[in-house]
Amino acid sequence: MLCFQPMTEGERHKAGPADGGSLRKLLRRRSTIAFLLTLPLIAVLALIAYPVGYAVHLSMFNRRMTEFIGLGNFVYLLGRSRIWMILFQTSLFAIGAVMIKVPLGFVLAHLVNNLPAKGQRKWRGMLLVPWVIPPALSVVAWRELLDPSYSAFNWILVHGLGLEPVFWLGDPGWARFSVILVSVWFGAPFFMIMFLASLKSVPEELYEAASIDGATGWQRFRYVTLPMMRNVIAISTMFALIGGFTGFTVVSVLTNGGPLGATTVLATASFMVGIMGGYLPLGAAISLFMLPFLAVAATVILRGIAKRGSDV
Numbered sequence: 487m488l489c490f491q492p493m494t495e496g497e498r499h500k501a502g503p504a505d506g507g508s509l510r511k512l513l514r515r516r517s518t519i520a521f522l523l524t525l526p527l528i529a530v531l532a533l534i535a536y537p538v539g540y541a542v543h544l545s546m547f548n549r550r551m552t553e554f555i556g557l558g559n560f561v562y563l564l565g566r567s568r569i570w571m572i573l574f575q576t577s578l579f580a581i582g583a584v585m586i587k588v589p590l591g592f593v594l595a596h597l598v599n600n601l602p603a604k605g606q607r608k609w610r611g612m613l614l615v616p617w618v619i620p621p622a623l624s625v626v627a628w629r630e631l632l633d634p635s636y637s638a639f640n641w642i643l644v645h646g647l648g649l650e651p652v653f654w655l656g657d658p659g660w661a662r663f664s665v666i667l668v669s670v671w672f673g674a675p676f677f678m679i680m681f682l683a684s685l686k687s688v689p690e691e692l693y694e695a696a697s698i699d700g701a702t703g704w705q706r707f708r709y710v711t712l713p714m715m716r717n718v719i720a721i722s723t724m725f726a727l728i729g730g731f732t733g734f735t736v737v738s739v740l741t742n743g744g745p746l747g748a749t750t751v752l753a754t755a756s757f758m759v760g761i762m763g764g765y766l767p768l769g770a771a772i773s774l775f776m777l778p779f780l781a782v783a784a785t786v787i788l789r790g791i792a793k794r795g796s797d798v
Contacts (some may be wrong), residue, residue, distance in 0.1 A: 549768070598610060733753060743758070
């Protein structure tokens with residue numbers, strides 16, 4: 487027969503502080519604090535995981551969603567010339583816009599950083615307006631500015647410069663240019679604020695040491711500013727590329743994929759095929775078409791950041 491003896495007062499006194507001390511020690515660890523701070527993000531990722539997983543599951547069925555066909559929808563897309571044109575246009579808009587937004591945001595960040603402290607708040611607020619306004623609302627305003635009949639830009643071209651009006655949204659070339667223009671206008675403030683925050687974090691002592699060593703302005707920029715900002719530039723570019731490849735609002739509101747599909751991107755094609763056309767599995771396959779390429783690009787960028795961090 488087993489007998490359990492109650493703990494004496496001295497034993498309880500010894501056990502209590504030990505357990506409480508270990509708990510306090512655990513909570514004081516950096517890893518524990520970091521985990522607790524990332525719990526909201528983990529919860530959001532868990533909410534995102536379900537629709538992504540369901541999209542992958544849905545893309546492996548036939549149109550009636552009654553037969554499992556595996557990668558049949560993806561094989562069908564690879565054999566269609568139309569998907570390659572859409573992929574080219576998506577890459578053109580995403581990469582082309584980022585190639586303009588990054589240097590433009592970089593220049594704006596340096597200009598704002600060199601302003602007096604009082605003027606910086608005002609200019610930061612004004613330059614952030616395009617990014618703060620809801621995208622659908624701002625794109626509607628751009629569509630009015632680019633309208634071929636009563637466009638403000640065409641009025642300036644005709645009455646101010648004596649040139650011929652431009653069919654901004656009706657010509658394939660100009661329509662693509664317009665999509666990139668609006669994307670740059672909308673996304674450049676994001677790069678500006680990211681680069682500005684990175685510039686503020688560069689220690690002044692590094693610039694002073696470089697000046698004492700006789701470094702020129704270009705050398706300070708090349709050997710001090712760029713190395714300190716490269717991780718921020720890489721991460722911002724990665725997020726902008728992902729947003730560009732998955733972008734929907736600008737094209738949908740501005741051109742709706744026209745003229746003649748010249749501005750159709752993967753997101754709008756997925757919506758038209760899956761929702762408007764009623765072919766949900768194929769629409770899901772189109773939406774997932776760029777996922778492997780984006781995953782590889784993100785992995786390369788993040789590995790580069792981790793490698794540079796380990797070299798510091």
